[in-house]
Every structure is written in C-alpha cells, then in structure tokens.
Amino acid sequence: MAPQREEEQEEKGFTVSDKRLFTKEGARRADSSPAETPAASAAPPRQAPPPREASARPEPPRRPRPEAGEVPRRDMPDVDFSTFVAMLANNVMMFLGQIPDPVSQQRRRDLQQAKHTIDMLLMLRDKTRGNLTAEETQLMQELLPQLQMAYVAASRPGG
Numbered sequence: 001m002a003p004q005r006e007e008e009q010e011e012k013g014f015t016v017s018d019k020r021l022f023t024k025e026g027a028r029r030a031d032s033s034p035a036e037t038p039a040a041s042a043a044p045p046r047q048a049p050p051p052r053e054a055s056a057r058p059e060p061p062r063r064p065r066p067e068a069g070e071v072p073r074r075d076m077p078d079v080d081f082s083t084f085v086a087m088l089a090n091n092v093m094m095f096l097g098q099i100p101d102p103v104s105q106q107r108r109r110d111l112q113q114a115k116h117t118i119d120m121l122l123m124l125r126d127k128t129r130g131n132l133t134a135e136e137t138q139l140m141q142e143l144l145p146q147l148q149m150a151y152v153a154a155s156r157p158g159g
Helices: 002-012 038-042 081-095 111-127 134-155
Strands: none
Touching (some): 111 134
C-alpha cells in the first residue's frame, strides 16, 4: 500500500497561484478583480495623510508603554570593561549582604556565590593582563583586594 500512496502524491502535485493584486511595478493585475478577493472589497480605500506644515516640529519618537508585569525600560550604561567589572563587584557586595538585592530590596548573604564571583574577577584579571588600559588595570588592582577583604570579614564567625 505504501507504494500506491507515493504514486498518488506524485500525480496530484500542487498548484501555486499568485493572488497579489499588484505587479512588481505597482500596476494592478489584469487577472485580479475586487470581486474575486473579499479582503479588497471589505477594506476602505487608503487616503493620503495630510501634508505637514513646514514650521511644525517633528514629534519625538514614542517609546512603547510597558505591558502589565513588565519592568519599565531604563537607559543602559555603556558596554565596556569597567562597567562589567563594576557590575560583578556590585553582585559580590549584594551576596555579602552589604547592599540590598535590587529586586526584593532584601539583604541576603550567599558566601559561596560571593566567592565564585570574586574568583571570576580574578580569572578575568589574569586573562586580560597586558590588554587593559591604565585605568582598567588600576580599577582591578584597587577593587579585588577590597572585595577579598570584605569576603574574609563576612565569612568570619559573627561577621
């Protein structure tokens, strides 16, 4: 039975018909009439927008409003090495309980995650050695010891 089905499919084939109303040049196709296409008869003809006055100021682009449950869009900082390092350092401070979580506004302590993020910064320092600007090198030299000392202080009993 399988061979017959394949033969039937080969015999039937398919037909492609172009139902567009206009040609590439923009002229109306002769073989299409408004009566053939129900969408063409249902839609009112388009009107040209009124001409703009020369003295009218252009409207600023509108930002879409956030939908329900969506966080409003904020301007983002530049994407560069220093911003990335600062973001990781903020995460360390959050995991050490030094600053509140930006979402829940609760202080939490996750020493394992803090250590992991510090280790990522150390790896980043080692992998980028010789490729950083003077300011980026100074940032890493000043920031890493501070984060390490904050981790040691937080990991001590009663800290």
